[in-house]
Amino acid sequence: MAKITIDAEPYPLEFDPARTALLMIDMQRDFVEAGGFGEMLGNDVSLLRSTIEPCQRVLEAARAAGISIIHTREGHRADLTDAPPSKLARGKLEVGIGAQGPMGRVLVRGEHGHDIIPELYPQGDEPVVDKPGKGAFYETDLHLILQNRSIASLIVCGVTTEVCVHTTVREANDRGYECVVLSDCVGSYFPEFQRVALEMIKAQGGIFGWVSDSATAVSALGKVKPEAA
Ligand code: TIU
Numbered sequence: 001m002a003k004i005t006i007d008a009e010p011y012p013l014e015f016d017p018a019r020t021a022l023l024m025i026d027m028q029r030d031f032v033e034a035g036g037f038g039e040m041l042g043n044d045v046s047l048l049r050s051t052i053e054p055c056q057r058v059l060e061a062a063r064a065a066g067i068s069i070i071h072t073r074e075g076h077r078a079d080l081t082d083a084p085p086s087k088l089a090r091g092k093l094e095v096g097i098g099a100q101g102p103m104g105r106v107l108v109r110g111e112h113g114h115d116i117i118p119e120l121y122p123q124g125d126e127p128v129v130d131k132p133g134k135g136a137f138y139e140t141d142l143h144l145i146l147q148n149r150s151i152a153s154l155i156v157c158g159v160t161t162e163v164c165v166h167t168t169v170r171e172a173n174d175r176g177y178e179c180v181v182l183s184d185c186v187g188s189y190f191p192e193f194q195r196v197a198l199e200m201i202k203a204q205g206g207i208f209g210w211v212s213d214s215a216t217a218v219s220a221l222g223k224v225k226p227e228a229a
Helices: 044-064 085-092 142-148 162-174 189-205 214-221
Strands: 004-006 012-016 020-025 068-074 126-131 155-160 178-187 210-213
Touching: 004 126, 004 214, 012 020, 012 178, 012 210, 020 162, 044 155, 044 178, 068 142, 068 162, 126 142, 126 155, 155 162, 162 178, 162 189, 178 189, 189 210
Parallel strands: 020 068, 020 155, 068 126, 155 178, 178 210
Antiparallel strands: 004 012
């Protein structure tokens, strides 16, 4: 179908809505609510909450446009057999991965803290990809899902910017996907990392991809004719 242009840096990106997916990365209680993994790591999780409303607007626009929407969650099997011992030991945490926290076992699949926040909860047939690592392609079927849908472009939202978002965008870029990261829909516990992580994506002619924002993405998605998507 007809391509749509989204204003972005380092230059406007053309995308085919029928071959574009919105990727919502790890918008889980464990990262954006108190008592989860993010807080156990010593972070102020309130810094991530400004992403929720812009993410809601983009999610709504993507649903109205009829483009593919895929959610991811970071977490592990209840028996932790898919968690590297190095990851379990990292940080010498008092309440680490698999331990009982206020929202259930930290970063364990099926627990309250592991699930996606209600504001951005998946609807209908939107796939949820459970990932054991930071990158959404590592040991998951994300690439297969994207290939089966002939996806070429990814609109990327989620947390945290320099960790799971960056790792995933780098993985996606190497696999040939064109990624546009929405600056107000991604968040970091470290304002300096947020700024630099976004700079890194769009530097050198867009070495990893493009950077835009929610208002620009919503406007571009508003031009998509859903019946043809
Ligand atoms: N700690 C941190 O910034 N992030 C993570 O551990 N995972 C994700 O980014 N999802």
